[in-house]
Structures are given as structure tokens and as C-alpha cells.
Amino acid sequence: MAELSESSGATSNRRDFVRAGIGLGAAGVAAFGAIDKLLAEGVSAPSKPIVKPGDVVLFQGDSITDAGRKRGIDAPNDEAALGTGYAWLAASQMLVDKPEAGLKIFNRGVSGNKVYQLAERWKAECLDLTPNVLSILIGVNDYWHKHKHGYDGTLEKYEGDYRALIKQTKETLPEVRLILCEPFTLKVGSVDDSWFPEFDGYREAAKRVAKDVGAAWVPFQTMFDAAVKVAPPETWAKDGVHPTPSGAALMAHWWLKAAGP
Amino acid sequence: MAELSESSGATSNRRDFVRAGIGLGAAGVAAFGAIDKLLAEGVSAPSKPIVKPGDVVLFQGDSITDAGRKRGIDAPNDEAALGTGYAWLAASQMLVDKPEAGLKIFNRGVSGNKVYQLAERWKAECLDLTPNVLSILIGVNDYWHKHKHGYDGTLEKYEGDYRALIKQTKETLPEVRLILCEPFTLKVGSVDDSWFPEFDGYREAAKRVAKDVGAAWVPFQTMFDAAVKVAPPETWAKDGVHPTPSGAALMAHWWLKAAGP
Numbered sequence: 001m002a003e004l005s006e007s008s009g010a011t012s013n014r015r016d017f018v019r020a021g022i023g024l025g026a027a028g029v030a031a032f033g034a035i036d037k038l039l040a041e042g043v044s045a046p047s048k049p050i051v052k053p054g055d056v057v058l059f060q061g062d063s064i065t066d067a068g069r070k071r072g073i074d075a076p077n078d079e080a081a082l083g084t085g086y087a088w089l090a091a092s093q094m095l096v097d098k099p100e101a102g103l104k105i106f107n108r109g110v111s112g113n114k115v116y117q118l119a120e121r122w123k124a125e126c127l128d129l130t131p132n133v134l135s136i137l138i139g140v141n142d143y144w145h146k147h148k149h150g151y152d153g154t155l156e157k158y159e160g161d162y163r164a165l166i167k168q169t170k171e172t173l174p175e176v177r178l179i180l181c182e183p184f185t186l187k188v189g190s191v192d193d194s195w196f197p198e199f200d201g202y203r204e205a206a207k208r209v210a211k212d213v214g215a216a217w218v219p220f221q222t223m224f225d226a227a228v229k230v231a232p233p234e235t236w237a238k239d240g241v242h243p244t245p246s247g248a249a250l251m252a253h254w255w256l257k258a259a260g261p
Numbered sequence: 262m263a264e265l266s267e268s269s270g271a272t273s274n275r276r277d278f279v280r281a282g283i284g285l286g287a288a289g290v291a292a293f294g295a296i297d298k299l300l301a302e303g304v305s306a307p308s309k310p311i312v313k314p315g316d317v318v319l320f321q322g323d324s325i326t327d328a329g330r331k332r333g334i335d336a337p338n339d340e341a342a343l344g345t346g347y348a349w350l351a352a353s354q355m356l357v358d359k360p361e362a363g364l365k366i367f368n369r370g371v372s373g374n375k376v377y378q379l380a381e382r383w384k385a386e387c388l389d390l391t392p393n394v395l396s397i398l399i400g401v402n403d404y405w406h407k408h409k410h411g412y413d414g415t416l417e418k419y420e421g422d423y424r425a426l427i428k429q430t431k432e433t434l435p436e437v438r439l440i441l442c443e444p445f446t447l448k449v450g451s452v453d454d455s456w457f458p459e460f461d462g463y464r465e466a467a468k469r470v471a472k473d474v475g476a477a478w479v480p481f482q483t484m485f486d487a488a489v490k491v492a493p494p495e496t497w498a499k500d501g502v503h504p505t506p507s508g509a510a511l512m513a514h515w516w517l518k519a520a521g522p
Binding site: 079092096097231246248250253256 | 350
């Protein structure tokens with residue numbers, strides 16, 4: 001991916017990320033445990049802003065991205081069409097920071113979606129929008145619906161379908177800049193110990209895909225693992241899956257950092 | 262203020278701010294209208310993180326800061342005691358980003374407060390907490406209660422009381438790092454044309470105080486002026502004064518940028 005650093009190792013990667021995307025002083029860098037953890041995970045971080053003036057930015061995913069967005073609105077940057085979740089909060093922060101950059105931001109998350117359901121609607125709701133930047137958060141339903149609702153998909157199907165979706169996307173949009181987001185849960189509400197370690201496999205599969213396709217990576221699970229040390233899990237997601245406004249604000253904060261916009 | 266740039270003019274100031282606090286590439290910088298406007302306002306921006314490991318950070322102000330916080334909790338970093346507004350969102354983002362930095366964050370905003378009412382409770386609810394970083398957002402009630410509720414304070418009293426409060430603070434806490442926030446309104450709900458231009462005087466007075474005392478400045482009005490081009494004012498503050506979760510998330514986003522944490 002052209003926008004990522006041609007870094008030759010973790011040290012330069014870290015330096016680039018800090019210089020380009022975060023900009024802390026030395027004391028801040030030393031304290032930045034979550035970033036250290038991200039970089040230790042071996043996924044590239046952007047050395048330049050991923051979102052550029054004039055870009056079409058598309059958020060894709062399930063209910064966490066959907067967040068009650070209004071259907072049937074074709075215009076970009078429409079508040080109701082962006083929902084009330086992290087996609088809206090990240091979008092509004094970009095639009096307010098750079099009102100004259102001409103960004104065109106869309107949300108096409110659909111509640112309940114698994115990765116194969118993204119594929120079913122991909123032409124109309126991704127490729128035809130010709131995004132310059134494509135952000136995807138998908139995976140919790142691929143596990144949850146199997147665990148609780150009799151869905152017969154497997155981890156292998158999730159990863160295979162995800163790779164096929166990205167391959168198809170890059171064939172049609174070879175210049176697209178990808179931001180893949182880590183599926184996450186908090187242990188509260190619908191999420192109990194019976195989810196683990198199997199759910200972790202879905203997170204790891206998404207990370208493998210991100211690394212292999214050179215995508216930027218938003219480590220939401222890393223972030224929420226830190227967040228539950230600050231406030232109880234229900235603060236961030238009452239049912240363990242769907243973020244509260246506080247959880248969504250935290251997601252937008254990290255999405256923007258990972259995207260270096 | 263030691264943490265601010267010893268800049269010799271707007272150009273170096275801008276360079277430092279971009280390098281240290283925002284970190285955009287050249288395209289991003291060119292597009293960053295709101296930051297340009299901030300710097301054109303002639304208020305210093307931080308070249309280094311204002312918030313350092315181990316700091317006590319105190320948010321002070323009125324209902325916008327209060328945001329329904331729970332009373333009677335002495336411990337720092339307590340979710341309920343931080344309320345549900347921008348102070349909580351900024352605090353949680355700092356705590357999640359730097360879980361091992363040992364920050365101790367307090368909110369002591371009180372709904373309805375004007376600047377003289379901060380002064381009345383300043384020893385117990387500011388000085389005795391010995392903040393390293395003190396953030397203040399005050400002023401909308403100083404005007405609103407005069408305009409609508411018979412309060413007899415003037416703009417001159419607001420500015421004079423504000424300067425006296427900062428002077429007292431610096432005498433007791435000479436090393437305190439100050440972040441002053443612009444009072445703001447959105448033209449919706451309780452706020453109509455009758456507020457202007459008189460309310461603008463309060464914003465300008467706060468800015469003068471910030472500049473004169475070498476404080477960092479969070480230009481919330483500049484931000485919300487950009488925000489209403491993105492979505493209607495009620496998206497950000499239904500009554501024109503008290504932010505929605507979206508408005509509070511935007512405030513936290515800008516507070517963190519201005520503070521270069």
C-alpha cells in the first residue's frame with residue numbers, strides 16, 4: 001500500500017508512526033503502552049495521512065458501523081445516513097477539522113452482517129461508490145451467530161471470505177487504501193467466558209488479513225482491553241458488543257489515530 | 262508557560278504545533294482551515310505535550326463540564342465522578358492511551374456556575390487538589406444569566422474575576438499549566454440572535470485572558486462554527502448550550518489536540 005511506510009523494521013516504523021500520526025514528546029512516547037503493543041503486533045502503522053483531500057471514504061461493517069443510520073440517502077456527509085456510532089464520530093471529526101478538504105464520507109454498515117453478507121452487496125454498496133479509503137469492521141457476527149444462533153459458518157470460511165472480498169476489491173479498485181478494524185468484545189452482557197478462546201481466532205484472522213494485504217489496522221480489542229482498566233465494561237458496551245456513546249467516541253479516537261488523517 | 266513554544270512568530274508557532282500536536286502531512290496541513298484560523302487568532306499552541314506522566318489534571322467549569330458527574334467521590338479517574346461530557350471523554354481517551362502514565366484526573370465542574378462562583382469554591386475544589394494541569398471552561402452563564410435571569414454581572418466583571426482567579430491560582434501553584442477553553446453557543450434552542458454581538462464579548466475576553474497568561478487555548482467556538490456546516494446545530498447541542506454526545510466527542514477531540522497530550 002503506497003501510503004504506508006516503507007519502513008525497514010519496528011524501530012523506524014514506530015518513529016514514523018509517532019512523528020506522523022500521534023506526535024508525542026519523548027515522555028509521551030515512553031508512556032504510550034497501547035501503541036507499543038500495537039507495533040509489537042507487527043502490523044504497519046501509517047507514516048502519512050491515509051485520508052487525503054477530495055477522498056471518498058467508506059465505512060463498511062455490521063451493526064457497530066450501522067449504528068442506526070438512515071437508509072435511502074445517496075449524498076455523502078449526511079448526519080442521519082452516518083448513524084450515531086464510531087463512523088459518524090470519526091467522520092464528523094474529519095469534516096470539522098478539514099471543512100474545505102472536500103471529503104465525501106459514506107456509511108454502509110448493515111446490522112447483523114457477516115463477511116459473506118458484505119460480499120453479497122459489495123458491488124452496489126462498495127465498489128460502485130469507488131472509495132479511495134475503505135474501512136471495514138466485520139467478524140463479531142461470524143462468531144456470535146455460530147455460537148448462539150445456529151449459523152454454520154466456520155473460522156476458515158470467515159478468513160477465506162474476507163480474503164476473497166479484499167481480492168475482489170483490489171481488482172476493481174487497485175489504488176484503494178484499506179483500513180481494517182479488529183473485531184472486539186467486552187466481557188459483559190451477551191459475552192461470557194464461553195466465547196473464548198474461539199472468538200480470539202476471528203480477531204487473529206482479521207489481523208492476518210490486514211497484514212497480508214498491507215492494510216492499516218485499528219486494534220479495537222487492544223484499546224478496549226485498556227479501557228476496561230479505566231471503567232467497567234458496561235461503560236463502553238452494555239451488551240459487550242454494541243458500544244455506548246463513550247465506547248463509540250473511543251473507537252473514533254483510535255480510528256483517527258490509526259488512519260493518521 | 263514553560264510547556265509552550267518559545268516561538269518567535271506565527272510561522273514557527275504553526276510549524277511546532279503541526280509537528281508536535283497534530284502531525285499531518287503537507288496536504289493535510291494545507292487543508293487544515295480550523296487550525297489556521299486558530300493560529301491566526303494569535304494564541305499560542307503547544308509545542309510539547311501539556312499533560313505529562315504522573316500529572317494531576319483538573320477540569321473546571323459549569324454544567325458543560327459537570328455533565329451530571331456524581332458528587333462525593335474523592336478518587337481520581339472515577340467514571341461516574343467525571344460525568345458524561347467532554348471532560349469524561351477526554352479523560353478516558355488519555356487514560357486508555359496511557360494506562361501506565363499514572364494520570365490522576367478530576368472533574369469539579371458545577372452546573373450554573375459563573376466565574377465568581379468558581380472563585381467562591383476555588384480553594385477546596387481547585388487549589389487543594391494541586392493540579393499540574395488546569396482546564397477551565399467558563400462564561401456562558403456569565404452572559405446567559407444576565408440576559409435572561411436578571412444576573413447583574415457585566416462583561417467587565419467576568420474578565421476581571423477571571424484574571425483574579427488565574428492570578429490567585431498562579432500564586433499558589435506557580436508551575437500550573439493552564440488550558441483555557443472558549444465559551445461557545447450554537448444558534449438553536451435557547452440561543453437566538455438577541456445573544457449577539459454581546460455574547461461574543463465574553464468569548465473575546467476569555468481569549469484575551471488566555472493570551473495574557475500564556476495558557477493553551479481550545480477554540481470551541483471556531484470548532485462549532487465549522488461543525489454547523491457539517492450537521493445542523495441541534496446535532497451538537499439541542500439547546501444551543503449543552504452538548505449532545507456528538508458535541509461532547511467533538512469537544513474532547515479538540516481539547517486533546519489543543520493540549521497535545
